[in-house]
Amino acid sequence: VTDAPPLSPTKRTRLRRYPHRGLSERSELYAVLDAGVLCYVGAVANGSPRVIPMVYGRIGDTLYLHGSTKNQALVAATKGGSELCVNVTHVDALVLANSLFHHSVNFRSAMIYGSVRVVTDPDERLAGLRSAANQLVAGRGDELPPPTEAQLKQTLVVALSLEEASVKVRDGAPGGDPEDYETDIWGGVLPISRVFEEPWDDPKLRDGITVPEHVTRLVGKPTTL
């Protein structure tokens, strides 16, 4: 539940294929984004397409990406109002239809279009970096000390508005043409579950440092990451 305006289709985000799979609530966009760990960033570099998997964070209606100031793709994306297309998709199950044609996956997918803004304000830069660690483990980004000046100097933080976005979900049983069901071929759905395993320590840690509660509480728990 959110007071934010619903997702308004634009020419690019209007779903042409299977429009009934589109969701229109902004809270559904947030849910898909908040359940992920990697986004796939599409950019155009020298006229050619590039797809870069990146970690990200979200604060309100802003997606934060960061990378090295030497990251060519990210730097290129900040030049002259270049646009990005960002996708986050979770595969929840294999859709094993009883015909080859109707094989698919059950998924939740968010698509965002926009121009990136280089974040220069120190507070917003830090908030953007914290949001990325919070995305990995809720609360962790807020508990850690800020990066050093040297680390900050190497880091480019960019922001992408969630204004132009769409959400698409496939759920449930396989589709099938009537003649597919005249056969004796099995079809169904094979769910995939993801869980966090036991963490292990960075061997370079000082002795006696224990795993914090924000991590131990996740062990054995399902995740969509």
Added chain:
Amino acid sequence: VTDAPPLSPTKRTRLRRYPHRGLSERSELYAVLDAGVLCYVGAVANGSPRVIPMVYGRIGDTLYLHGSTKNQALVAATKGGSELCVNVTHVDALVLANSLFHHSVNFRSAMIYGSVRVVTDPDERLAGLRSAANQLVAGRGDELPPPTEAQLKQTLVVALSLEEASVKVRDGAPGGDPEDYETDIWGGVLPISRVFEEPWDDPKLRDGITVPEHVTRLVGKPTTL
């Protein structure tokens, strides 16, 4: 182990960032691709970037994608030698460094660049479609009857050569600057495991159809999908 030539870096696939994470064996490219279910296809449409998550299949050094003949992004990618960039990445663990700056993920990532070829030969079209179902569940694509003529007419099958590709892997403990280890902050790695759950039947199946062995043998088994 493969007799295929190793991955030869091109201007685009040479790793500029963390080149030590690059793998050079073609078998390592195959392993990353074969462990996945979705690829992220980057294309340029009207000068703007697009990222489309798609299922795929692999036969030898060819990646097969398919979609509706009405899939605008896929159709656009077949026009006039347009290039694609395809990425497949698996997240194996969260890298929870003891400093904000060094947070990351352990991953295996394949990147492919190339122009797509529209597949017109009926045998290769069918093989490409079967490869996509085999990618979901090994052997399933080979066991199912071919699509109907009507289904085939709605389907665009395209091939992408794996000639220009790179593989990048991050594994192991967090990185960290020496001063990070002067603190009492915990850092470590939180692995994620994925398993197949019990399948459920398409409710539209005839009575008495049982789940085939190629599916039952996966239940409870780990997957990287």
